[in-house]
Amino acid sequence: MGETFKANVIDHFNFWVAVVLMMIGLYAMITKNNLIKKLIGMSIFQTAIILFYVSAGVKDGATIPILEHHAAETEQVEAGEHVEGHPVANHEAHAINPDDYSNPLPHVLMLTAIVVGVATLGVALAVTQVIYKNYGTLEEDEILAKIKAAENDG
Amino acid sequence: MIWQFDIIILIFLVITAVISLRVKDLLAASMVFGTYSFLICLLWAGMGAVDVAFTEATVGAGISAVILIATVYNTRRDSSD
Incomplete structure (x- = not known):
């Protein structure tokens, strides 16, 4: 039992935490009502995937790939x-x-993923500011109610 | 990779992620998210991915936190959840 626990949990703790963070981000994206909270959840989801890939490139006793x-x-x-x-x-x-040396290929791929992630976050926050300017709120249910009211009026 | 550091940072990572999603003040959520980015930057420096750590420190902990705070100042600070 003790050996199995060490082999499955301690030695692969990065992967367990990557899955936990991924589920936290997914939960936030689905259930949070505030748009900025949704975006923070999206960023956590992205970093969880990057954590998974970088952990796959780690070797025991290896140093930085320089x-x-x-x-x-x-x-x-x-x-x-x-x-x-x-x-x-x-x-x-x-x-x-x-x-x-640790495997540099996942590092290079995830470097691209980080830059794409921050670009996504920047565009999404810009869209959030436009939504706030038009509807005066960041809460999803209030925005949907205002859209529905506008449709009924028109 | 020093596994003791690894486990401590990973546990703090989950704690900061949960705090940044549960706190109702959006400015505080942005700051805790910056802490989260810095912790994951430390983790990558520990795992030997120094290029990813540099990029995360500048782009994740720097730019992401700044644009989140700018959006909070341009909109509103309180959140329903």
């Missing part, structure tokens, strides 16, 4: 030796091991 300067130099020297015809004896020892 090659150090001396690593690149070593590789150049080894390439020069190879051209001169010497056998590359310890190429394996100086080779860049991908297990030492």
Whole structure:
């Protein structure tokens, strides 16, 4: 029981929290009456998805995906030796091991997702300000009531 | 990734998300949402995604909070839920 709990909950806690945050955001988007509260819920939903993807790129014992300067130099020297015809004896020892670095592909994809998310939030808040100017309220039920009243008058 | 930090930040993340959705003052909700963005930025720096952490700190905790507060000042501060 204890081992199963550790393997399922502690080791994958990022994914559990990602799902919890996703459901909090979805609940807010569906049930909140205020438009700005809905938008905060949408942002939480987006960050939950980004959290899921970035967590998938994490490796145990890995560091940030930036090659150090001396690593690149070593590789150049080894390439020069190879051209001169010497056998590359310890190429394996100086080779860049991908297990030492976390996977940068989800990072790059989620960088785009963050920028798209803030653009969505900006446009949505601009639309919210126009709605407030026209209807004088941010509550969804009052806006719907005013739209219905305007339809009945016209 | 230090798992103790990871778990503490994730728990605070859920707490700030719930607070920002439950508080009735929209300005307070915006500020707590900025805290949420900063916490998730710390989490990404801890997970080794430093480029995502930079972007989240500027765009998430900076721009998002500023445009939310600007909208609250241009409209109204109280909320029904």
